[in-house]
Amino acid sequence: MTARDLGKLAITLPAPFISSRGCVELARRADQDWGYDAIWLAETNGADSFSLAGAIAVATSRITIGTAIVPVYNRSPAVLAMSAATLGDLSKGRFILGLGSSSHAIIENWNGIRFEKPLGHVRESVEIIRQALRGAKTHFQGSLLRSEGFRLGLVPKPPVPIYLAALREKMLELAGELGEGLIVNLFPVTALPKILNAYRRGASKAGRDANQDEVVCRFQVAVTDDVPAARQLVRMAFTGYVAQPVYNAYFRWCGFEAEAIAVADAFGRGDRTASAAAMTDAMIDRIAILGNADECREKLAEFTAGGVTTSVISPIATSREAVEAVFETFAPRRGC
Structure with missing residues (x-):
């Protein structure tokens, strides 16, 4: 089995036991040595995704950099648009803005922001961000959010794509309607058909063909x-x-x-x-x-065959050395 049988391959950062500087070094290796297609940055209670993405953007030259995901609640749409534009510029067009609603624990308990109406919050955030990323002056009055008269001083070219994370049917349909790609994780391969059907149904309602969209899935991986x-x-x-x-x-x-x-x-x-x-x-x-490595590849291949286009490797490990070993195992340039 070759790496291409697994579709696009990516690493997830931050990674356990590794500092932010160490993550930038891993990103450089993923770009220059290992041959990965992308780096997808998670954000919970560790590194700020945008700060880390900026450092990675200037340390790499080829690899795609995306957030999977940053929440729409704890930054305003204008701030999200500015961050995306900056990273689009720093990366010379390699950045993808991955957004999601996150969870009650992160938004309400940690950040003190009401976690309510996630569908509406995602929809309105994306609409404002898109206005800004097009270089337009914002003019939006929604039921949850508003933005009037904001215009980016730096408009990214090419435009920054927006991918959306989703769990169940309504958010999957919204992701298909508004997104340019889908971000998912932690599900059995048997659930993949209904995940993709809901996403494509949303795209169809918007008059959009989503069959060629990227489907990004973060996998928890232990080679053991x-x-x-x-x-x-x-x-x-x-x-x-x-x-x-x-x-x-x-x-x-x-x-x-x-x-x-x-x-x-x-x-x-x-x-x-x-x-x-x-x-x-x-x-x-x-x-x-x-x-073991072969068993892990076979399991990943089942998801790829079912419609996942990018497999993001997230190591389950107890040391930095173990994290790096997992990344090396699936590195396209190491003949996996």
Whole structure:
């Protein structure tokens, strides 16, 4: 199996155990040495995605740089447009703005912003950002957001594409209607048809053909002969994630009804051990990529065959060396 059988390959940054400067060095290696197609930057409670993207943009020359994702709630549309324009310029057209609604925990608990009406907030944010990125003076009065008279001092050329992250049907349809690409993660391959159908349905309603759109999926990957230990790392990292209402509903929609309910119930009682245990081995094996290198490639290939166009490698690891080893395993220039 060659790297091209897996579609486009990307790395995710920030990565555990690695400083921001270290992430820039990994980005340089992904660009110059490993031959990856893209770097997709996550944002939770670590590095600011735009700051890191700027450093990466000037340290690389070929590779695509995208956010997957930054939330639409904790920065205004004007600020998001300025950041995207700056990164489009710094990267010489290699930047993609990936946006999403995020979660109650991040937006409301951490940032003190009401996490309400995510569909409307995403829609109105994108409309304002698009006005600005076209170089127009903004003129928008929505039910949630407004912007009047803002104009970018630096209009990016070529225009910065906007990709949208989505979980269930309504947001997937909105992503198809407004986005130029889709960002997804943590689902079984059996859920891929209904994910793509909802996205394409939204595009069709807008008179747009989404069949050639990029579908970016971040995969949690452990290249290991100790799969039980890797499963425990997944539980440690994602039990709280699965317990969050918006993601819990998503996992139920993906076919994990009993598991998702059990995780949330135990988490709500404060029983973290029971909550983690409710993420069964079978569930983890369907949403994460665990095993030896060949087994991991075979699992990724199933998603590619189903319609994922870009596989973003997110290492499940316990050290910097292990993170780099995972990236090296899937590097296109290392003959994977």
